[in-house]
Amino acid sequence: MITVPLTPDLIRGAIELEETATGLLPHRLPGWARAQVADAQLTMAESQPAGVRLVLRTAATVLELDTIPTKRAYAGAPPRPDGCYDLVVDGEPLGRGTVTGGRTLAIDLATGSFELLAGEPGTLRFDDLPARVKDVEIWLPHDETTELVALRADAPVAPVPSGERPVWLHHGSSISQGSNAATPTGTWPAVAARLAGVDLVNLGFGGSALLDPFVARTLRDTPADLVSVKVGINLVNTDLMRLRAFTAAVHGFLDTIREGHPTTPLLVVSPTYCPIHEDTPGPAAVDTTAMAQGRLGFRATGDPAEVAAGKLTLRVVRAELARIVAQRSAIDPHLRYLDGQELYGAGDHDELPLPDDLHPDAATHLRIGERFAGLAL
Template sequence: MLTNNLIISTPIDTSLMRGFVELEKTTVGLLPHRLPVNARTQFSDPQLALIETETSGVRLEFKTSATTIEIDVLPTRREIVGIRPRPNGVYDLCINGRLERQQSAKSATILLTDMSAGTTVRKDGPLQTLRFDGLPSGKKLIEIWLPHNEITELCALRANAPIEPLPNTEKSVWVHHGSSISHGSNAKSPTEIWPIIAARATGMDLMNMGFSGNALLDPFTARAIRDRRADFISVKIGINLVNMDLMRLRAFGPAVHGFLDTIRDGHPDTPLLMISPIYCPIHETTPGPGMFDLKALAEGQTKFLASGNSEEVQTGKLTLTVIRQHLQRIVEERSSHDPNIHYLDGLMLYGEQDHARLPLEDRLHPDAEVHRLIGQRFAPLLQSRCRL
């Protein structure tokens, strides 16, 4: 019988990974991507280049009798001058579907951005080893969910018993696209993000295409969804279009139709759910762009404001209220020839009454309790594939 001092190294490859689109080989290991290379060549936004490599929904899955597991990782964290750094990313280790252990890497490569100067400085950090000791004996299913708010290069995997890839199964695949709320902003750990809460409650295999600040109806994202295997697809659109002040109403409708048309090119009959924005008071009737609340920053708090004017809605500027109205209309029109498309009002997941009880701490993103609330409310819809 193997002891804790005898560690077996297992190569990390696609057979052990879930929740990624591609694995890029780097000088130290493997870097999971959530957008394919053809999409990555079609944008020049450095933020999205970082965001799509943050490992929200990415995990290692395997069976083993090991009582000790080690992984070597090289994390990369983003920081902004003048803003309190986010908590270190968490690695959630689950056994047979139940959260068992949590760890964070003590050090990481830091990307420090000075927004006033428009510069980013990189400070390289060392390789980190995370060791999970004293795990229960016997054959078990292990999931190691990688941090949702960090870039994670996977360098090595070791255990004191053999590691076995999971056999191919017919597990249903859910592909979800959304904003930072779907990416996991302000959640405490990777398994506490609302899409992952819903996926774990229903046994769905989640591919999380939630990209902070980048749910913008990009054609390359629609093509990435089109090309993925999917038994259920959901698209949550609205908040980024408002707080980026990206487009006017004239462009919004055709962009939504084009996004959905592209998905339908690859998934003509797959259940497809369009989700409108959850409640967010600063943007309900006030257009963007959104901005940091400078007074709050001076007091060491991160909060957001809407800098638009409600009168600008008459000129075609978007608000969350406007987006909900038009998304519902678009889905209703399409449903006459597409019976598998559905609409969900985001206020059913988190509405005004919920906000009165559980306000958005930074005025934009849910906290851990609200993530749980949304995930629990969404799980029955996911279970039924909207066939209620």
């Protein structure tokens, strides 16, 4: 086996690669932005490599990747499965694996406490690959922080030239990151990117699509041929702001993106259907009844009567986003709006309900991805 240096030209979808004592840690926010983050949720989410993959050209029939994963363990909830790695060869899925061991992040949702427990590296191995020169992608787990330690192959490895496909830069919430998707290539953005033949840069952050200025500047500074922003659900379920602040924040967010992408197609996507927050404001809370039944669930705790005073619901957010885009598109012909209910609406919920009342399941990710590819990409 040949030890292959883990160089940046072998890694796609990351905004920055942090050199650690043991390897490389992919990040989906740059260091200057991470320095402005005082939120453990976003710190965790941006380090989870949704959409990040190793991309290489090789005749190797065996590949080994050493990583240090960070598993999550939620107090009172069933154990989570190990993060999944997807193998894609010449655009076709060919294998899947996991890495045991690693660190553990113990999370208590009731108190908001986190504790990180140390662990050792593990090895992912793919063998019996086709004995020919081919393009290989190893997609890292979309919901498990993954430090890259070493790569080995039984034949030389070269980077695949970039720029062969358009780049789609997307920002959104945990749904965009891939919550409840079964695999990293099964998240709806990955499904859409594959169907449309584009290179994905996924800046979906669980619980953290909050119109943060440093995210807007990251989008501004990241090269792309198409930019999309899907906002609303986290602003409602965190009860972060009221309508007056929301309107100004959306305009400021779009203004910043346009500083770096003045004519790039820019798509604003409103929230998909979510019954608990359609007419009830946040904040969202863990559903203790569901926890007692052994499942993770969420409920809305706000008062619908406060909508008149500016509290946000999904219906309010959709209406305001549509109004903002209609206003701006009069002088910005490359700006579009997509109602998230076209991706997943009430009828879809009747057929494919949200298992935790907030996030879509694997089949729904596939449906959303297929629809987004057709409607937007």
